[in-house]
Amino acid sequence: MNAPRAVLNRDLIVATSLRILGAEGLDALSMRRVAQELGTGPASLYAHVENKKELLDLIYDEALAEVRVPEPEPERWLEQLREMALDAFRVLSAHADIAKIGLGNLPTGPNGLRIAEAQMAIMLAGGVPPKFAGIMIDRLGLYICSDVYEDSLHLSRQRDSGKELGSFMEEFFGQIEGFYRSLPVDRFPTLVAQVDNLMDADGIERFEFGLDLILRGLASRVEGADPAGPTTKG
Amino acid sequence: MNAPRAVLNRDLIVATSLRILGAEGLDALSMRRVAQELGTGPASLYAHVENKKELLDLIYDEALAEVRVPEPEPERWLEQLREMALDAFRVLSAHADIAKIGLGNLPTGPNGLRIAEAQMAIMLAGGVPPKFAGIMIDRLGLYICSDVYEDSLHLSRQRDSGKELGSFMEEFFGQIEGFYRSLPVDRFPTLVAQVDNLMDADGIERFEFGLDLILRGLASRVEGADPAGPTTKG
DNA sequence: ACTTAAAGCGAACATCGTTCTTCGAAGGAA
DNA sequence: TTCCTTCGAAGAACGATGTTCGCTTTAAGT
Numbered sequence: 137m138n139a140p141r142a143v144l145n146r147d148l149i150v151a152t153s154l155r156i157l158g159a160e161g162l163d164a165l166s167m168r169r170v171a172q173e174l175g176t177g178p179a180s181l182y183a184h185v186e187n188k189k190e191l192l193d194l195i196y197d198e199a200l201a202e203v204r205v206p207e208p209e210p211e212r213w214l215e216q217l218r219e220m221a222l223d224a225f226r227v228l229s230a231h232a233d234i235a236k237i238g239l240g241n242l243p244t245g246p247n248g249l250r251i252a253e254a255q256m257a258i259m260l261a262g263g264v265p266p267k268f269a270g271i272m273i274d275r276l277g278l279y280i281c282s283d284v285y286e287d288s289l290h291l292s293r294q295r296d297s298g299k300e301l302g303s304f305m306e307e308f309f310g311q312i313e314g315f316y317r318s319l320p321v322d323r324f325p326t327l328v329a330q331v332d333n334l335m336d337a338d339g340i341e342r343f344e345f346g347l348d349l350i351l352r353g354l355a356s357r358v359e360g361a362d363p364a365g366p367t368t369k370g
Numbered sequence: 371m372n373a374p375r376a377v378l379n380r381d382l383i384v385a386t387s388l389r390i391l392g393a394e395g396l397d398a399l400s401m402r403r404v405a406q407e408l409g410t411g412p413a414s415l416y417a418h419v420e421n422k423k424e425l426l427d428l429i430y431d432e433a434l435a436e437v438r439v440p441e442p443e444p445e446r447w448l449e450q451l452r453e454m455a456l457d458a459f460r461v462l463s464a465h466a467d468i469a470k471i472g473l474g475n476l477p478t479g480p481n482g483l484r485i486a487e488a489q490m491a492i493m494l495a496g497g498v499p500p501k502f503a504g505i506m507i508d509r510l511g512l513y514i515c516s517d518v519y520e521d522s523l524h525l526s527r528q529r530d531s532g533k534e535l536g537s538f539m540e541e542f543f544g545q546i547e548g549f550y551r552s553l554p555v556d557r558f559p560t561l562v563a564q565v566d567n568l569m570d571a572d573g574i575e576r577f578e579f580g581l582d583l584i585l586r587g588l589a590s591r592v593e594g595a596d597p598a599g600p601t602t603k604g
Numbered sequence: 605a606c607t608t609a610a611a612g613c614g615a616a617c618a619t620c621g622t623t624c625t626t627c628g629a630a631g632g633a634a
Numbered sequence: 635t636t637c638c639t640t641c642g643a644a645g646a647a648c649g650a651t652g653t654t655c656g657c658t659t660t661a662a663g664t
Contacts, residue, residue, distance in 0.1 A: 239520065240523035242546065244549065249558055253557070257560045260560060270564060270569075270570070271576055271580075273568070282515075283512065285473065285516075315478065323487075324483055324484075324487045327486055330490055330500050342508060342509070346509040346584070349588055350584060352591070356586045
C-alpha cells in the first residue's frame with residue numbers, strides 16, 4: 137500500500153480553510169473541520185501551522201491577493217483611493233466573514249503590504265502630507281474591515297436561521313423597524329419620527345456614504361484638492 | 371435558618387459581569403466565571419438570562435449608561451456631535467474590550483437608544499438632511515466601536531503577556547517598526563521610506579483624526595456648514 | 605543499510621456554552 | 635396549619651473547541 141506521504145502542506149491547508157470559510161462561514165472553520173476535509177486529525181495540522189491564529193492570518197492575506205492595485209496617477213489620487221477601497225470591500229465581502237480576522241491586525245502578510253504600499257504611493261503622488269497618509273492607511277483599513285465585518289454578522293445569522301437570504305433580511309429588518317416604531321414617543325420622539333431614514337440604504341450604499349465622508353474629509357485637509365470630494369452625488 | 375433566597379437576579383449578574391470584564395477582560399468573562407464570582411454554578415444564571423449573548427448585550431448597554439448626552443444647540447451641532455463621539459470613546463475605552471459586543475449590534479437597549487436619539491436630535495437641529503442623519507448614526511457608531519475594539523485587542527495581548535503596559539507597547543510597536551524597516555526596499559519603497567509616519571500617533575490621536583475626517587465630510591455635504599470642519603488643527 | 609529528523613495521527617486535557625434533571629423553598633389556597 | 639403548585643438553585647453531563655503528548659511511520663542523509 138504505497139499511500140502517498142506528505143500530502144499535507146501549508147498551502148493546501150490554507151486553500152482548504154479558505155474554501156470552508158466561504159462555504160460554511162467562520163464559525164464552522166475549526167481545526168477539526170479543516171483536518172476532516174483533508175482526511176486526517178486536527179493534530180496533523182500543527183506541523184505546518186503554529187496555531188489557529190496563524191492559520192487565520194494566512195488565509196486573510198491569501199484572500200487579499202485578489203485586490204488589484206493601480207499605478208499612481210497623481211491627478212486621480214482621490215478616485216484611485218476610492219476605487220481601491222471599493223475593490224477591497226468587494227473582495228472581503230466575497231469571502232464571507234473573513235473581515236473579522238483583519239480587524240485589529242495591521243497588515244504584515246505580502247498582500248496586505250502590497251496594498252498598503254499602493255495606498256501610500258497614491259497618496260504621496262497626490263500631494264497628501266506623509267503624516268496624514270500614514271494614519272489614512274490605518275483608518276481606511278479599519279473602516280473597510282469593520283463594515284464588512286458588520287455585514288458578515290448578518291450573513292452569519294442568516295446562515296444559522298436556514299432561511300433564504302432575501303426573506304431573512306426582509307424579516308430581520310422588518311422586526312427592527314417594528315421595534316423602533318413601537319418605542320415610547322415621549323422618550324424617543326426624533327428617533328421614532330425618523331424610522332424610515334434609519335432603515336433605508338442597504339449595505340453597499342452605507343459603505344459608500346461613509347467612504348465618501350472620509351475621503352471628503354481628507355480632501356479638505358489637502359491643499360489644492362477639490363473640497364467637494366471625489367463624487368458629487370446626493 | 372432564614373438563609374436569604376433569591377440572591378440572584380438580573381442586575382446583580384450584569385453588575386458582576388461588568389466587574390469581571392473590567393478586571394480580567396472579555397476572554398475571562400465566561401458563564402462559569404460569573405457563576406463562580408456569585409458562589410454558584412453556571413446553570414443558575416440561565417434562569418435570569420436567555421444565553422450569553424443576551425448577557426453581553428445587557429452589560430454593553432449598562433456601560434453605555436455613562437455616556438452623557440447634551441441638549442441640542444443648533445449653532446454648535448458639529449461640536450456637539452464631536453463631543454458625544456469623544457465621550458462614547460472614553461466610556462467604551464474605560465470598559466476594556468466591551469466594544470466587541472457593540473460591533474454589528476444596532477442599539478436596542480435603553481442607553482443605546484438614548485444616545486441615538488440625542489445624535490439624531492442634534493443633527494436635525496443643525497440642519498442635516500434626515501436621510502444623512504440616519505446613516506450617520508450608523509457610521510459614527512461603527513467607527514467608534516471598531517476603533518475601541520482595535521485598541522482592546524492590544525490591551526488583551528498586553529494582559530496575556532503579563533508585562534506592564536508601557537513596556538509592552540514599546541516592545542510591541544518596536545517589533546512592528548523593525549519589521550517594516552526590514553522589508554525589501556525594491557518591493558515596498560514607499561512604505562519603508564515612511565515607516566516613521568506609519569508608526570507615530572497614538573490611539574486617541576488616530577481616533578480623533580478619523581473622527582475629524584468623518585465630520586468634515588459630513589459638513590461638506592450640509593448647506594451652510596463650515597467646510598473646514600469643527601477643528602482646524604494640523 | 606543504518607541513523608535521524610520530522611510528519612502523521614490517535615488519545616487525551618482543559619475549557620467553553622448549554623441542557624437535563626432533581627431538589628428545595630417560597631407563596632397561595634383550603 | 636397543611637397541602638400543592640411554581641420556579642429558582644445547582645450538580646452532572648453533553649457536545650464542541652484549541653492544543654499537547656507520545657507513539658508510529660516514512661523520507662532523506664551518510
